[in-house]
Amino acid sequence: MFKRILLVACALFLVATCAALAADAKTLTCIGPWSGAEMEAFVPVLQAFEKETGIKVDYRIYRAEDLSAQLPAQFSAKTAPGDVIFMWSWFVAKQGEAGHAMDLTGLIKDSDYLPGSLDGLKVRGKLYGIAYTGKVKPGFWYRKSFFQKHGLTPPTTWDEFTALLDKIAKIPGIKAPIASGNGVGWPLSDVTEHFIATFGGPQLHKELTAGTIAWTDPVVKGIFEGRLVPLLKAKRFGEPVEWTQALELWWQGDYGLYFMGSWITGMVKDPSDLGVFSLPGARGIVFGADYAFVPAYTKHPEEAKKLIQFLATKGQEVQVTKGGHIATYTKVPLDAYPPVDRGVAELLTGRVALADMDDTIGGEFQAAFWDQLKLLWVKPDRYGEVLETLEKKAP
Amino acid sequence: MKERFFRPLFFVPALVLLAAFVIYPVVNTVWLSFLSPKGDFVALDNYAKVLSQPEMVDPRGFERGFPYGALIHNFMWLVIHLPLTVLLGLALAVALRRVRGGSIIKSTVFLGMVTPMIVGGIILRFMFDGSIGIVPSIVRLFGGTPHTLTAYPETALLSLILGSLWLWVPFGMVLYSAGLETIPSEVYEAAMIDGASPLSMFFNITFPLLKPITEVVVTMTFLWDLKIFDVVYAATMGGPGGASNVLALQMYFYAFREFNANNAAVVACVLMALTTLVAAPMMIRSAREAR
Numbered sequence: 001m002f003k004r005i006l007l008v009a010c011a012l013f014l015v016a017t018c019a020a021l022a023a024d025a026k027t028l029t030c031i032g033p034w035s036g037a038e039m040e041a042f043v044p045v046l047q048a049f050e051k052e053t054g055i056k057v058d059y060r061i062y063r064a065e066d067l068s069a070q071l072p073a074q075f076s077a078k079t080a081p082g083d084v085i086f087m088w089s090w091f092v093a094k095q096g097e098a099g100h101a102m103d104l105t106g107l108i109k110d111s112d113y114l115p116g117s118l119d120g121l122k123v124r125g126k127l128y129g130i131a132y133t134g135k136v137k138p139g140f141w142y143r144k145s146f147f148q149k150h151g152l153t154p155p156t157t158w159d160e161f162t163a164l165l166d167k168i169a170k171i172p173g174i175k176a177p178i179a180s181g182n183g184v185g186w187p188l189s190d191v192t193e194h195f196i197a198t199f200g201g202p203q204l205h206k207e208l209t210a211g212t213i214a215w216t217d218p219v220v221k222g223i224f225e226g227r228l229v230p231l232l233k234a235k236r237f238g239e240p241v242e243w244t245q246a247l248e249l250w251w252q253g254d255y256g257l258y259f260m261g262s263w264i265t266g267m268v269k270d271p272s273d274l275g276v277f278s279l280p281g282a283r284g285i286v287f288g289a290d291y292a293f294v295p296a297y298t299k300h301p302e303e304a305k306k307l308i309q310f311l312a313t314k315g316q317e318v319q320v321t322k323g324g325h326i327a328t329y330t331k332v333p334l335d336a337y338p339p340v341d342r343g344v345a346e347l348l349t350g351r352v353a354l355a356d357m358d359d360t361i362g363g364e365f366q367a368a369f370w371d372q373l374k375l376l377w378v379k380p381d382r383y384g385e386v387l388e389t390l391e392k393k394a395p
Numbered sequence: 396m397k398e399r400f401f402r403p404l405f406f407v408p409a410l411v412l413l414a415a416f417v418i419y420p421v422v423n424t425v426w427l428s429f430l431s432p433k434g435d436f437v438a439l440d441n442y443a444k445v446l447s448q449p450e451m452v453d454p455r456g457f458e459r460g461f462p463y464g465a466l467i468h469n470f471m472w473l474v475i476h477l478p479l480t481v482l483l484g485l486a487l488a489v490a491l492r493r494v495r496g497g498s499i500i501k502s503t504v505f506l507g508m509v510t511p512m513i514v515g516g517i518i519l520r521f522m523f524d525g526s527i528g529i530v531p532s533i534v535r536l537f538g539g540t541p542h543t544l545t546a547y548p549e550t551a552l553l554s555l556i557l558g559s560l561w562l563w564v565p566f567g568m569v570l571y572s573a574g575l576e577t578i579p580s581e582v583y584e585a586a587m588i589d590g591a592s593p594l595s596m597f598f599n600i601t602f603p604l605l606k607p608i609t610e611v612v613v614t615m616t617f618l619w620d621l622k623i624f625d626v627v628y629a630a631t632m633g634g635p636g637g638a639s640n641v642l643a644l645q646m647y648f649y650a651f652r653e654f655n656a657n658n659a660a661v662v663a664c665v666l667m668a669l670t671t672l673v674a675a676p677m678m679i680r681s682a683r684e685a686r
Contacts, residue, residue, distance in 0.1 A: 069651040094654075182546070184632060239525055240546050249526065364653045367632075375636025378547050382459075386636070 026300050027056040028307055031082035032292075035061045037267050041322035045315045052310070055303050064088055065184060071295075075100040080295030083304040084311070089120035089129065089355075090362030092293045096121075096128025102294040104128060107305060108312045114353065117289050117328040120360055130312035133325035134289035135261040137190045137356075138347040139278035140178065141250075142257050147275065152256075154277035158227075161280055165236045168256035177236050179255035180377055181243030185370025188240065189358050191259040192228065192373055193286050194279060199223045202284030202352040209357045211395035215387045224376075224383045232380035240377050261288065262344045266324030271340045278347060285347065288356035289328050361395055368393040421667070428660035445661040450637060450645055461548035461638035465645040466665075468552055472620040472641070475556050476563075480616045481609065483560065484567020489601065491568075492575055501568065508565035516629025519558040520545060530554075545631050548638035555639055559626050563619055567612045574608035575601070610677065617673045621666060642666055 034042050039061065046057045062070075064087055071087075074080055075095065095101040105127045110118060113131055121129040147153065150171055155161040168177035181187030197205040200223055207213040213220070231237060238246075238255055244267075250258040251268060258264070265271045278285065292311060294304045316327040323338045326345060334342065358366040372386045431437045445451060449464060456463035463471075487504060491497035507515070523544040525531045531541030544554040578601065586596050602609075624643035627633055633640035633648075642662055650659035 069647070072651070072654065185634070239543050241526060241543065242520075242524070245524075245526065364648065367648060367652050371632065371634040372636055374546065374634045375548060375638070378635060382636075385459075389636075 026303055027058055028084065028300060028303055029058045029060060029082040030084045030086075030307065031060050031062050031067070032086040032290075033061065033063050038263065038324075041266055041324065042319065044322065045311065045318045048318045049307055049310045049315065052314075053303075053306055055306065057307065064091075067091075071095070071100075075295065075297065078297050080297040082295070083298040083300055084292055084294055084307050086132070086290055086292045087129075088359050088362050088366075089289075089291045090360060092121050092129035092291055093123050094362075095293070095295075096126065097123045100296050101128040102296050102298070102301065102305070104130065104294065104305070104308065107309055112313075112330055114287070114289075114328045114330060116353070116355065117287075120355065121291060121293075129291045129293035130308050131328040132290040132292055132311055133316050133319045134287050134328050135263050135324070136326055136344050136347065137194065137259075137261045137286040137288060138276050138344055139194065139282065139285075140257040140259050141264055141274055141276045143251070143253075143273050144275045145273050146253060146256060150256075154275065155280055157280050162231075162236075165231070165234075169236065171256070173253065174256060175249070175254045176238030177256050178231075178238065179246040179250040179258040180237045180240045181246045181258070181260065182240035182374065183243045185374055186358065187243045187246075187260065188373040188377055189369050190261065190286065190356075193354075193357050194259065194282070195223055195228050196220070196357075197284035197286065197354055198279040198282040199227055202354055205284055205286075205354050205357065208394070209355065209360050211361075215391040215394055221384075221387060224387065229376075229380045229383050232377060237377060240374060262326060262341065263324035265338070265340045265344070266322060271323060271338065274340055276344065276347065278351075282351065284352040284354045286356050287326070287353040288359060365390075365393045365395065424660045424663050424667075427657055428664045430657055432655060432657055441657050441661045442664075445649075445658050446665075450640065450648075451662075453637075461552065462636060462640060464637075465633075465640045465642045465662075468640060469621060469623070469642050471552060472556055472623060473617065475553075476559070476620050477613065477616050479557075479560055480564055480567050481612055483564045484612060485571050485602075485605070485609075487564065487568040488571030488575055489597070492572070501572065504561075504568060505565045507561040508563070508569070510562060512562065512625035513629050515559065515562045516626040519555060519626065520630045522558060523554050530558075545639075546635060548635055551631050551635060551639040555627060555630055558630075559623075562626065563616065566615065570608050570612055571605060574605045578604050610680075614673055614677045618670055621669055621673075 030046060032039075032042060039059070043059060046059055049055070050057055060082065062081075067085065067087055068091060070081065071085070071091075075098075092101055096103070103126050105125075107127070108118075108130060114134075117131040117134070118127060121127055121131070142152075142154075150167070152164060152167060155164050165177040168174060180191075193205065196208065200219055204213065204219060208215065208220070241249065243260075246255070246258065247260070247264070247267060249255060265274060268274060292308055294301070294308055298304045313329055313331070316325075316329045317332045317336050319325045320327050320332055320336050320341065321338070323341060326337075326341065334345075337345065358369045361369075368389060372389050376383055376386045428441055429436055429438060431440075446466075449455070449462075451466050452464040453462055453467075456467070462468070487501075491500055494500070510518070522528050523530050525541045525543035525546075528541075528543070530544060535541045542550075544550040582600055582604075583596060586600060591599070622643055623641050624647065627639055627641050627644050628647070631639045633644045642665065646659045646662040646666070649655050649662060
């Protein structure tokens, strides 16, 4: 009998030792929104971190929209589903203020980053997150081969732009000159922001973000009335289609132009066939960075800090080599970028980099902005009602 | 004596679980609906505020069309989806009763019921997609111009209501199929001897004898229509411009977009009141029958 008890005790000891050893080999969980081709470009960053530190990282995909519902409940219970989580800047700041995000002040140097890129993550001087790489939303992408085939050239004035749309509309087999990406709604907000930044100037974009000017203001109304709505009424924008599907359709020639962020260069078969132009006269360009934070309830705070520091610095260099991303970390050398991304970076020259409006404001405005633009795209006559609703939801 | 003493003790674990996971959350939700975000008691102010929002009821809809507000949209779900679910469920059960291979067809139809609602919502989004959807393809086949039906305010809600029939009709079909098996064949034989037509047998025998099943199907569908969330969330997120918004989704927006638990609690209480209104008669009847 004694022998049996001893045997069981030994077995239990062995299991406990193995479990303790397994627990000691810490594995961090990194949560991000990227799947498919975007994930394939991100995983090498985590692999580089594993190689450098010996700390394992498990990557999980969650959309920010889903995380916004899950995280508050988890944080209330003082738990977190991951050690480093990619999320909207407004959400990070809000959670930092509530004590749910780790204070990262001093972990990175402000001066090493693009001006303003860390602003949205700070509350009363404390930094609660990091800015990862960003994506520029420079304008309308086209296939050089498509333009060549149909004798088209990028426009330099508004009249040339509308004339270009007229020409594309007449090409047989074209559904509409510009593809409209749909999904939760952000592709439509990106193109709308571009119109605001171009025809209202960077200052108007900033004021709308800050909530110091009304959406019903004649200046804002004028941009919708005079620029965007006429194009929508004339069917120059196609019917909203799920954005990755719109990308396929545009690439195969169903549409001539597609307004999208710089990540497009990592999503097409031949990036060298890509060309891009901003709306003529654009003085500001939206630069949307991805942000990450460490929840206060991580079980591995030191390791998580190491990972987030890596993502904020060396990780960005690895990421930009995969295409489609622009670093917020200014120490990333220019030759790390693929040629097509260097072209995108050139578009920023002489223009004001603007924070993505809906990502910065967040909350109910973000959802309303996306949803109201979906309505505007199919019912352009109702722009007055759309602007009134946006004004109600604005900060 | 001992048995009488110990018997109530066995209820304790269940009562504890019920209190922790049902009674406490319900009471707390009701209480939250009377508080301001700062925690002050505001009586019915939250109800007045939430119910007067255009997201809940939008009277402008009666002039310009969709959106009408989440409450009206849920009412539309009930008016259209409920009778169609009952009729199609019954029709399928009756039609497939004596058909060769009927059980295989029923199993196929039942697939909709076992599909997770969130997946169902995504499938619906693609079903109505102008480029690749099956519904616009049929429109194209008949010479029409295909459109993404979920992208337009006037068709978004109707698309979801009609599209979701395949997800819920199997429930009615299965219940009616089980109910049909309980009707004694002698009743039909007697009716046939008396010269009753199939139609008259349906209206005078089948339908009346299936009344308890119909009550269950109507009640459950009513509840399903009121709490509809996943399908709308995945297919349209309540858009465009709130044209397919529903109460449960609006509750989600209040809770996880505005982080306003009090407004979300108001919508939850409205939903609870409506569901109780329908579920109570069935529960009372069940209790009476049990007695």
